[in-house]
Amino acid sequence: MHHPVAAEKFIQDTPRVNWHNKAVWYVREKRDKAAQDIPEWEQLRDYASAIKTDTISKLDKYLIEFEQRAIENGIKIHWAKDADTHNKIVHGILDTHQSRLVVKSKSMLTEECGLNPYLEAKGIEVVDTDLGERVIQFAKEDPSHIVMPAIHKKKEEIGELFYEHLETEKGNDDPNYLTEAARHHLRKKFLKADAAITGVNFAIAETGGFVVVTNEGNADMGVNLTPLHIASMGIEKIIPKAEHLGVFLRLLARSATGQPITTYTSHFHKPREGAQLHVVIVDNGRSRQLGQEDFRRSLHCIRCGACMNTCPVYRRSGGHSYGYSVPGPIGSILSPNMDPEKHASLPFASTLCGSCSAVCPVKIDVDKQLYKWRQVITEKGFAPNKKTLTIRLGKFAFSHPLTFRIFGSLSRKAGRIFPKKLLNTFFTKWTTGRDLPDLPKKSFRDWYLKNGIDSHD
Amino acid sequence: MARVALFVPCYIDQVYPQVAIATIELLQKLGLDVVYPTNQTCCGQPIGNAGYECELNDVAHRFIDQFEEFDAVISPSGSCVHFVKAQYSFINQSDSVKHVRNHIYELCDYLTNILNIKNFNTRFPHRVGIHYSCHSLRGLDSGKPSEIIGEDYSNIQSLLETVQDLTLVHPERKDECCGFGGTFSVDESAVSVKMGQDRCGDFENLDAEYITSTDMSCLMHLDGILKQANSKTQVIHVAEILNQTVTS
Ligand code: SF4
Numbered sequence: 001m002h003h004p005v006a007a008e009k010f011i012q013d014t015p016r017v018n019w020h021n022k023a024v025w026y027v028r029e030k031r032d033k034a035a036q037d038i039p040e041w042e043q044l045r046d047y048a049s050a051i052k053t054d055t056i057s058k059l060d061k062y063l064i065e066f067e068q069r070a071i072e073n074g075i076k077i078h079w080a081k082d083a084d085t086h087n088k089i090v091h092g093i094l095d096t097h098q099s100r101l102v103v104k105s106k107s108m109l110t111e112e113c114g115l116n117p118y119l120e121a122k123g124i125e126v127v128d129t130d131l132g133e134r135v136i137q138f139a140k141e142d143p144s145h146i147v148m149p150a151i152h153k154k155k156e157e158i159g160e161l162f163y164e165h166l167e168t169e170k171g172n173d174d175p176n177y178l179t180e181a182a183r184h185h186l187r188k189k190f191l192k193a194d195a196a197i198t199g200v201n202f203a204i205a206e207t208g209g210f211v212v213v214t215n216e217g218n219a220d221m222g223v224n225l226t227p228l229h230i231a232s233m234g235i236e237k238i239i240p241k242a243e244h245l246g247v248f249l250r251l252l253a254r255s256a257t258g259q260p261i262t263t264y265t266s267h268f269h270k271p272r273e274g275a276q277l278h279v280v281i282v283d284n285g286r287s288r289q290l291g292q293e294d295f296r297r298s299l300h301c302i303r304c305g306a307c308m309n310t311c312p313v314y315r316r317s318g319g320h321s322y323g324y325s326v327p328g329p330i331g332s333i334l335s336p337n338m339d340p341e342k343h344a345s346l347p348f349a350s351t352l353c354g355s356c357s358a359v360c361p362v363k364i365d366v367d368k369q370l371y372k373w374r375q376v377i378t379e380k381g382f383a384p385n386k387k388t389l390t391i392r393l394g395k396f397a398f399s400h401p402l403t404f405r406i407f408g409s410l411s412r413k414a415g416r417i418f419p420k421k422l423l424n425t426f427f428t429k430w431t432t433g434r435d436l437p438d439l440p441k442k443s444f445r446d447w448y449l450k451n452g453i454d455s456h457d
Numbered sequence: 458m459a460r461v462a463l464f465v466p467c468y469i470d471q472v473y474p475q476v477a478i479a480t481i482e483l484l485q486k487l488g489l490d491v492v493y494p495t496n497q498t499c500c501g502q503p504i505g506n507a508g509y510e511c512e513l514n515d516v517a518h519r520f521i522d523q524f525e526e527f528d529a530v531i532s533p534s535g536s537c538v539h540f541v542k543a544q545y546s547f548i549n550q551s552d553s554v555k556h557v558r559n560h561i562y563e564l565c566d567y568l569t570n571i572l573n574i575k576n577f578n579t580r581f582p583h584r585v586g587i588h589y590s591c592h593s594l595r596g597l598d599s600g601k602p603s604e605i606i607g608e609d610y611s612n613i614q615s616l617l618e619t620v621q622d623l624t625l626v627h628p629e630r631k632d633e634c635c636g637f638g639g640t641f642s643v644d645e646s647a648v649s650v651k652m653g654q655d656r657c658g659d660f661e662n663l664d665a666e667y668i669t670s671t672d673m674s675c676l677m678h679l680d681g682i683l684k685q686a687n688s689k690t691q692v693i694h695v696a697e698i699l700n701q702t703v704t705s
Contacts, residue, residue, distance in 0.1 A: 008647035017651065025630070032603065041606040310604065312634045316651050349645060351638030351652075352506060354595035358604035367595075371506065371544070378508035384644070429643040433650030434681030437472050444465050444474035448481075448493050 002345040002384050007317035021315040024151060028309040030258025031359070037260075038250070047247045049363035052300035055238055056290060062205040062238045063281065069208025070279060073270040078280045083113035086282045090115060090197070090230055091122055093278055097228050099124065099195035103186075105212065105219035106130040107199030108146050108303055109232045109282060111325040115197075126197075127189045129218035131182055138165045144319025146326055147256045147305035152318055186218070196222030200233035200279070201302070202248060206241045209269035210279065213252065213262040220266050227275045231268070235286050236299040248302060251361035255304040289337045294372045298333050300362040307356035307366060313349055322346060329356035333369040336377060344382040347373035460490050462524050464532040464561070466673075467499040473673050479700040480533045480564055486700075487572065491531075494523040502540040507640040510547050517548045525553035528560065529571070533696050535563040535593030535671040543596055564696055565671050566599045569612040575619070579701045582622035585693075586665040587613055588656065588679065589632040590672030599671065603631050613671055613695055620698060628659035637678035653682045660690055667693045 011017050035041045055062055067077045078093075080086035086109075094102065102119065104110065104126055116126045116137075128137045132150035136143055138161045143149030150158070159173030168181045198219045203210040210231060212219045223229040239248065253262045271277035289295050308314045308328030319327035324335040324343060329350065335343035347370045356366040377383055430436065442450075461484065465477040477493075484491045501516040520541065524530045532538050538561050545558055568574045593599040593613075600611035617623060636642070636652025643649075657679055660668050668683075668690060670676050676692040683690055 004645045004647065007645060011647045011651050021655070035606050038606070312636065312652050313645070313648050316648050316655075348508070348641070349648075351591065351634050351636060351641050351649075353591035353634035353638075355591070355602070355604060355632075355634065358595055358602045368543075374506070374508035375510050379511065383508055429646045430681070432646060433685060434653070434678065435684035437677055437680060439472065440474050442474060444470045444477035445493075445495060447474055447478060449495065 001323060003317065003321055003323070003349040004345065004384075006321035006323065007313075007349070010318045010321055011316060017316055017318075019154070020152060020318060024145075024309050024315045027148070027257060028306070028359070031255055031306055031309065032258075034254035034258040034260060038254070044247055044251055045361055045363050048251055048302075048361055049300065051239060051244050051247065052362050053297075055240055056236065056296060056299050059235060059238065059290065062240055063235060065205040066203055066208055066238055067281075069206070071208070073208045074277070075208065075270060076276065076278045078278060080280055080282045080284070082284050083282075086113045086232065086280055086284065087115050087118040089280050090232070091119060091124070093228070093230055094119070094124060094195055095122075097195060097276075099228060101125045101127065101189070101193045102195045102197055103127050103129050103190055103193040103218075103222040103226070104197040105199065105214055105222055106133055106149070107197065107232055108143075108326060109199055109234050109284075110197065111143060112284065113232075113282070115232075127186070127193070129186050129189070129216075129222060130214070131179065131216060131218075134182060134186070135161060138162075142320065142325070144327065145305060145308055146303050147308075152320070186221075190221045190225050193222065193226050195228040195230065196226045197230045197232065198223060200231050200237050201252070202239050202245060203233055203237045203279070204240075204242050204245070205238055207269065209242075209267055210237075211245065211249075212266050212268065213249070213264065214266075215257070215259075215263040217264045220264060223266075223268070224272070228278075229268070229271070229275065230278045230280065232280045232282060234282050234284070236301070252302050252304050255306040255359070255361040285338050289334075292337075295333065295337065295369055297364050298330070298337075298366075298369060300364050301330055301334075302362055303330075304361055306359045306361065310355045310359045311350075312353065312355070313351065317349070322349070329366045329370070330364070333364075333366060333373060336373045340373075340377055340380055341382045344377050345384040347371075347377060348384060459528040460492065460526075461529045461531055462527040463491055463493045464497060464500075464524065464530050464534075464537070465493065466532065466534045466537045468677065469534065469673050472677070473694070476533050476673050476694040476696055479694065479696040480531070483564075483696055483700040484531065487568075487574070492527070497523045500537045500540050502537055502544075503639045505540060505544055506638075510544070514548060517545055521545075521548075521551075521554050521557050524557050524561070529567065530557060530561040531564055531567050532561070533564045533671070533694060534673060535566075535590040535597055535599065536674060538563045539592035539596035563593055563597055563599060563671050565612045565616055566593075566597060568616060568699075569599075574616070577616060577619045577699055579699060580621040580623075581698050581701050583666045584624045584626055584664055585617065585667045585669055585698070586626045586628060586660040586663060587611075587617065588635060588660070588668050588670040588675055589613075590670050590675050591632070591634050593671045594632055600632075613669075616699060617669070617695070620701075623698070626660070626663040626665050628663060630659060633659070635675045635679055637675050639674070642678060649678070650682065653678050654686075657682050657686070657688065657690065661688060665690050667691055667698075669693050669695045669698055671695055 078089045135150040144152040155173045162168040163170050200210045253259045314328040324331045332346035354367040501513040635656045636649040680692040
């Protein structure tokens with residue numbers, strides 16, 4: 001479904017949209033407060049961006065360095081060129097260990113690869129252990145945000161889901177009560193699980209170790225209670241040195257939730273005694289993105305979600321309206337690389353206000369890339385608006401259609417006549433919610449010529 | 458003396474001539490030699506933003522031809538200025554192109570950064586809220602966006618603070634986008650209208666009599682919403698406020 005259609009549906013429920021807008025904006029405000037406490041914030045962003053620029057310019061070198069160090073540490077490394085290969089590798093490892101129940105902490109990469117349904121089809125139970133993810137797993141929905149996957153769910157709805165799945169009291173939606181219920185439920189799963197899957201926030205080339213951050217400690221519970229830890233990472237998760245972590249961890253927690261530091265920052269360097277540690281390094285379109293100069297910088301992303309929280313369109317259309325595992329502004333520049341036709345409407349789902357670029361801790365020029373994707377999508381013939389008048393109307397969209405007189409006057413300049421049917425479509429789209437401006441008798445040009453100011457022709 | 462040209466975006470020429478008139482009068486009062494090249498049309502922004510930059514070659518060249526001979530190009534529209542500055546990289550960067558891209562200014566930026574105006578001898582006894590044009594704010598650095606950490610500044614606010622009897626009101630979400638976005642306003646009309654309604658609400662809640670901006674396109678969108686809702690709040694371009702004569 002194209003974004004405008006899904007967004008319009010979401011917007012119909014005004015109280016819900018207002019609630020969603022407020023709830024998400026609240027996180028943006030928390031981010032502002034946290035960032036303001038750091039006088040060198042903008043300098044940190046510059047550092048982070050410079051480190052990422054260096055990293056992705058020598059990605060091959062850093063990846064190989066990481067692999068070598070990791071192997072020396074006793075970690076098993078796997079390479080996956082795409083989602084399917086990733087899923088097969090993960091399943092292969094689980095199969096060898098005869099794992100039937102897997103606890104998984106939050107990993108947007110596994111969402112991107114569709115790992116859960118893949119494993120479930122093979123008879124493996126996957127339990128998402130991040131509270132928000134467990135909620136949407138119960139609801140059989142996709143995450144609507146990369147940091148707060150269930151941000152679109154009200155607490156009453158969560159109470160209802162827990163009543164159904166965890167037998168909590170009907171109608172009790174006290175957040176503490178529900179969290180406690182989830183905790184008990186997840187503890188049982190942790191104790192029974194025979195493998196843990198996590199994502200990777202940062203993989204350090206120099207040490208061959210990696211870092212996973214969570215607020216609930218669920219990644220640690222999983223990997224410390226099971227004999228098998230599989231971590232999936234995109235090739236862009238590399239940072240060259242351990243000392244760079246200081247830059248990214250300070251930016252990440254503050255940008256994501258306004259916390260000075262994430263509650264749990266877990267470092268993994270080697271398998272626990274008697275346990276196995278596997279890292280699956282996934283490309284899945286990333287090297288193609290790397291090859292495109294205009295879009296390369298999207299690989300800087302540390303998945304903090306700040307661009308979603310700040311995005312006025314995201315807040316009013318909801319994460320599901322994007323139809324991609326990563327929604328919001330960053331999703332709108334990542335998804336066209338995966339399938340420009342399917343996600344053709346996403347680069348257009350923005351006013352190009354630039355708030356995403358200004359908030360981004362690693363200084364991705366998101367709005368510029370949105371603009372550039374629009375050009376690419378149009379060139380490929382996938383433009384979602386090609387059938388409407390918008391383009392043909394183009395440069396005179398808001399002066400032309402207003403009256404026949406103006407239409408005539410401008411058409412002379414444009415040397416172009418717009419079909420009336422198209423104008424009508426335009427009118428309806430504009431006038432639902434907005435009046436047309438009153439029209440003046442004379443244009444500025446008329447005034448200028450008449451008022452005897454030296455004309456310049 | 459510097460010869461400056463006035464760039465009047467197509468929709469201002471046709472729908473809001475009073476904004477261009479206020480701009481030219483204001484610049485003349487300040488002693489500038491202002492010319493309006495009468496063959497100008499549009500900078501091409503709506504087409505570029507809609508993804509059809511490839512069709513803009515002629516438009517862009519025509520634009521440059523109209524303005525290359527002037528020392529500066531001034532416009533009452535931050536977003537059109539931003540388009541020329543930021544996006545005209547798709548044409549060959551001749552000296553004329555570079556010259557125009559380096560010397561095109563949104564009105565308030567020109568008044569503040571080039572003319573260094575510190576005071577306006579004007580009066581506007583009303584409650585006014587500033588709606589920040591995203592392209593002025595984040596694209597032309599005409600103020601500090603709320604996302605950026607650092608010292609606050611705002612060209613339009615500094616100018617308005619010098620207007621007598623004008624009361625500025627400040628919405629909590631200082632620089633939220635209005636939702637216009639050119640073709641976005643029709644392609645994504647539901648989101649666009651919702652954003653506009655929310656933005657108008659921010660100002661109506663503060664009993665603003667006027668919403669002002671450096672961009673008439675944002676104001677056209679907000680005006681449409683205010684009118685349809687029979688709101689008491691109106692829109693006014695900043696040039697119209699600054700061009701008020703003092704009546705004592
Ligand atoms: S693009 Fe920037 S702001 Fe958005 S999720 Fe990635 S790092 Fe965060």
